Amino acid sequence: MSADLKNGRIVVVGASLAGLRAAEKLRDEGFTGSLTMVGEESQLPYDRPPLSKQVLLGRVRAEDTGLPRRREVGAQWKLGIRATGVDPIGKHLVLADGEQLPYDRLLIATGTRARPWPNPGEGALDGVFTLRTSDDAARLAERFDAGPRRVLVIGAGFTGSEIASACRERGLEVTVAERGPAPLVGALGGALGALAARLQLAHGVDLRCGVTVTALNGRNGRLTGAELSDGSRIEADVAVVALGAMRNTEWLAASGLAAGPRGLACDAGCRAFDMYGIVTDDVFVAGDVARFPHPLFEYQMLSLEHWGNAVEQAEVAAHNMVNPGPLRRPHLAVPAFWSSQFGLNIKSVGVPTFSDQVVIAQGSLEERRLVAVYGYRGRITAAVSVNRAKWLEHYQRLIETAAPFPPEPAAVDQPASSTPVPSDVPDPKLLSHGPTVALTGHQPDRRLTLMRWSG
Amino acid sequence: MKIVVDLNRCQGYAQCAFLAPQVFEMHGEEALRYTPLAPEDQSERVRRAAAACPVQAILVEEEAGPGVR
Ligand SMILES: Cc1cc2nc3c(=O)[nH]c(=O)nc-3n(C[C@H](O)[C@H](O)[C@H](O)COP(=O)(O)OP(=O)(O)OC[C@H]3O[C@@H](n4cnc5c(N)ncnc54)[C@H](O)[C@@H]3O)c2cc1C
Numbered sequence: 350m351s352a353d354l355k356n357g358r359i360v361v362v363g364a365s366l367a368g369l370r371a372a373e374k375l376r377d378e379g380f381t382g383s384l385t386m387v388g389e390e391s392q393l394p395y396d397r398p399p400l401s402k403q404v405l406l407g408r409v410r411a412e413d414t415g416l417p418r419r420r421e422v423g424a425q426w427k428l429g430i431r432a433t434g435v436d437p438i439g440k441h442l443v444l445a446d447g448e449q450l451p452y453d454r455l456l457i458a459t460g461t462r463a464r465p466w467p468n469p470g471e472g473a474l475d476g477v478f479t480l481r482t483s484d485d486a487a488r489l490a491e492r493f494d495a496g497p498r499r500v501l502v503i504g505a506g507f508t509g510s511e512i513a514s515a516c517r518e519r520g521l522e523v524t525v526a527e528r529g530p531a532p533l534v535g536a537l538g539g540a541l542g543a544l545a546a547r548l549q550l551a552h553g554v555d556l557r558c559g560v561t562v563t564a565l566n567g568r569n570g571r572l573t574g575a576e577l578s579d580g581s582r583i584e585a586d587v588a589v590v591a592l593g594a595m596r597n598t599e600w601l602a603a604s605g606l607a608a609g610p611r612g613l614a615c616d617a618g619c620r621a622f623d624m625y626g627i628v629t630d631d632v633f634v635a636g637d638v639a640r641f642p643h644p645l646f647e648y649q650m651l652s653l654e655h656w657g658n659a660v661e662q663a664e665v666a667a668h669n670m671v672n673p674g675p676l677r678r679p680h681l682a683v684p685a686f687w688s689s690q691f692g693l694n695i696k697s698v699g700v701p702t703f704s705d706q707v708v709i710a711q712g713s714l715e716e717r718r719l720v721a722v723y724g725y726r727g728r729i730t731a732a733v734s735v736n737r738a739k740w741l742e743h744y745q746r747l748i749e750t751a752a753p754f755p756p757e758p759a760a761v762d763q764p765a766s767s768t769p770v771p772s773d774v775p776d777p778k779l780l781s782h783g784p785t786v787a788l789t790g791h792q793p794d795r796r797l798t799l800m801r802w803s804g
Numbered sequence: 805m806k807i808v809v810d811l812n813r814c815q816g817y818a819q820c821a822f823l824a825p826q827v828f829e830m831h832g833e834e835a836l837r838y839t840p841l842a843p844e845d846q847s848e849r850v851r852r853a854a855a856a857c858p859v860q861a862i863l864v865e866e867e868a869g870p871g872v873r
């Protein structure tokens with residue numbers, strides 16, 4: 350049995366971070382069979398985080414973010430072609446050109462794409478962009494080089510905020526429009542959202558919260574500006590739509606798998622569920638497209654849009670694809686991500702939105718160096734550091750051991766006030782940007798379901 | 805030479821920025837910025853930086869990608 354699993358045909362759909370790391374791990378684990386990588390983008394796997402950072406600053410070219418290989422993967426690469434369906438009974442993947450690729454085991458790592466501007470006519474205006482792919486970043490960086498008079502960023506999640514930060518660092522005028530009460534609130538809650546707002550204002554961002562963009566205006570096919578829900582107008586020659594991500598699951602609609610707008614559901618071992626909730630044993634899933642239960646968060650289904658999750662989940666999926674039942678591993682890694690903006694290094698462990706209270710455990714908002722610790726019903730569920738990354742490991746251990754909230758006072762760098770306050774994580778429907786973590790399970794006292802919403 | 809840094813692991817110790825300042829640079833107090841495609845003449849320095857990183861956050865691909873494989 351085990352020997353069989355090290356051989357045969359494995360097909361990976363989605364040739365990006367999760368797909369590549371899974372392929373490497375399959376070979377590390379002794380898989381000697383045939384490996385095929387199918388990817389819609391024509392590039393070899395590349396890294397996305399630099400796209401909203403170094404690339405927009407003009408320091409790195411968009412085509413230069415190719416991911417290094419940990420090892421040879423000996424794969425057949427089918428790039429620039431989309432998978433359009435899976436036949437789980439006949440066990441083959443269908444490609445856009447009609448080719449059928451037979452598989453013994455399939456890994457789905459099709460990630461997410463940028464949510465487009467809801468009005469297609471306005472979205473097609475010259476000057477309107479989204480940012481997900483290296484092509485997107487190349488086009489946007491070129492526009493920034495040309496020195497636009499004003500950039501409008503729609504949505505103040507991590508991507509929108511990083512874009513605004515890059516604009517200011519390049520000396521470009523930028524307006525940020527966000528429907529929620531502050532930037533980043535969807536991911537970090539009220540206290541750090543307020544810090545993010547102050548930071549943007551201090552760096553000269555024209556920040557407009559509590560408003561939506563109701564229309565993008567154009568003349569002769571070119572963007573000229575936008576109208577806001579408070580009646581104001583903005584002139585802008587570039588608009589970046591940063592309304593969050595949509596999971597690439599439509600192509601699975603007829604597959605009989607548990608795929609939908611929230612992702613493709615799987616068990617803790619990355620095995621996909623079918624639409625009846627029965628676990629499959631030959632279809633696996635990893636990365637941004639996956640929706641999986643996490644024991645530290647009451648087995649709620651998590652969908653994460655985090656680099657670190659794509660890497661860790663890909664490795665667990667690959668291990669489980671080539672090992673029999675008892676040797677399989679669960680994907681239990683504590684969620685973690687980073688963002689850098691306006692000169693600050695923001696890092697998070699755990700799930701800040703899975704919280705009812707937050708306390709500044711070290712440092713302070715005023716100093717812009719701090720660790721915020723989040724709790725849910727008396728236990729620690731997350732920690733976020735701002736220029737204090739060295740401390741996160743400590744809090745990660747507290748999360749892993751379900752330590753009581755609020756935490757013991759820190760030995761160093763004690764905050765002025767250590768009284769917990771409500772974490773103020775808003776209902777995602779009230780935000781422009783999609784949250785980068787979605788708890789898609791059900792909590793009776795919360796409404797943290799990621800739904801389709803517009804604008 | 806292709807590089808990626810696991811910035812979840814990176815703790816901003818800045819050893820890499822001392823050893824290969826043309827490729828790694830600190831932005832603000834602890835945010836690391838790097839060039840994902842380092843010039844070949846920096847290879848030796850980058851290798852030394854990767855080895856010196858106390859949390860082993862730097863992944864380097866030895867040869868420049870020989871295309872599809
Ligand atoms: C601008 C930007 C900045 C980011 N910054 C950070 C950061 O600072 N920190 C952090 O933790 N995370 C960050 N992320 C998130 C991180 O990049 C993602 O979590 C990661 O890319 C997920 O990898 P993945 O392989 O699961 O999915 P993706 O990278 O989305 O790759 C999926 C691939 O599948 C392909 N595909 C989709 N459908 C099909 C199909 N039907 N057939 C064939 N191929 C298909 C797509 O074209 C794509 O290439 C950022 C993301 C972006 C876009």
Ligand code: SF4
Nearest residue numbers: 814815817818820857
């Ligand atoms: S040496 Fe390692 S930990 Fe230090 S800044 Fe560089 S990558 Fe980060």
